[in-house]
Amino acid sequence: MKITLLLHNAYGIGGTVRTTWNLAAALADHHDVEIVSMLRHRARPRFEVDPRVRLVPLVDLREGSPDMADPRLREPAVVFPAAEKRYRQYSRLTDLRAEEHLRRCAADVIIGTRPGINVYLARFGPRRALRIAQEHLTHDAHGKRLRGELARRYAELDAVVTTTEADAAVYRARMPLPGVRVLAVPNIVPEPPIPPSDGTATVIAAAGRLVRGKRFDLLIDAFAQVSAKYPEWTLRIYGAGPERERLKELIGERGLEGQARLMGARSPIEAEFAQASIVASASSAESFGMTLAEAMRCGVPVVSTDCPLGPAEIITPGVDGVLVPVGDGGALADALLELVSDATARRHMGQAALVSARRFDPGPIVERYEHLFAELAGDRHVRGWRRHSARWRRRLRRVLPR
Structure with missing residues (x-):
């Protein structure tokens, strides 16, 4: 199975970057995996890179790169949501590169890792692929305007995965998504290759x-x-x-x-x-x-x-x-x-x-993802029917008298 993970900046440091690299390395035991980094600002990632995972940067922000001379880099993004916290880091060039990559993406599964990138996935991701939105921020961390846009876009995806059961429950209650699986899968935290603390250090x-x-x-x-x-x-x-x-x-x-x-x-x-x-x-x-x-x-x-x-x-x-x-x-x-x-x-x-x-071992969490992939592939038509039915019901409510 070919799996693509979409990341804001795989060359940076932070919890989402670390967990995405962990998941990619664990999936690479049985699958063909790539990480697509929307941005690149340095020569090498800060985290250790599994050689089995391909890294594909889309926009190069390093001094002297051809992208830095592209006028579209200074134009505001049109597709990336303006209410998203990272909006100012995105541009028309990012929009276009994301669209180009996703439209020709041959992956069986595509996973986005932040709200704005999940909007790219919903807009441009191939319908034949399973399209999954990961949420590394909580539902309530998003403003009302962004939540409204996400509700429209996430309805077009196959699944939304949160990191906690509590947040999954909030999404189910406050953002109804007919035909979209909403579930929690914790982050992978591998066993470190060092002896544990003995508890004596002050x-x-x-x-x-x-x-x-x-x-x-x-x-x-x-x-x-x-x-x-x-x-x-x-x-x-x-x-x-x-x-x-x-x-x-x-x-x-x-x-x-x-x-x-x-x-x-x-x-x-x-x-x-x-x-x-x-x-x-x-x-x-x-x-x-x-x-x-x-x-x-x-x-x-x-x-x-x-x-x-x-x-x-x-x-x-x-x-x-x-x-x-x-x-x-x-x-x-x-x-x-x-x-x-x-x-x-x-x-x-x-x-x-x-x-x-x-x-938090890699093995059990990868199994949960693989089980999710199989379920989503198996009930794709049923979920599609639920999505279309909900869409028609909304239209009817707008045109029919109460």
């Missing part, structure tokens, strides 16, 4: 893009309470982003220089997590919580806010981690202090995390 780690929604400010305030009682412990925050300077100032204001450090981006992150004894997340929202699963893969217990929608489906409270209310810095500090003060609890939770994280 280090709390955190990772993610340095943006307001990740609430690293709340984590720094909570760590200040930990540091006051256990000054030998340190906080390491991995990531880059626009909040770096503000967080650096906050560390200085709390008198935590030398104890709380902004470490910059790291890829892969597992080697850093394995050197910690606790991983913390203070996010206001997560579509999945990739860093939580990566930490558990390293045998590290996680303290996380119980934010919508991912952490509650990853962490079993009191077994392999701790969940605290969103925005509650006091509860976050208390949970950290409890694990900092109890090495035995850290060790037991870390061992449980290693066992629990096996559900």
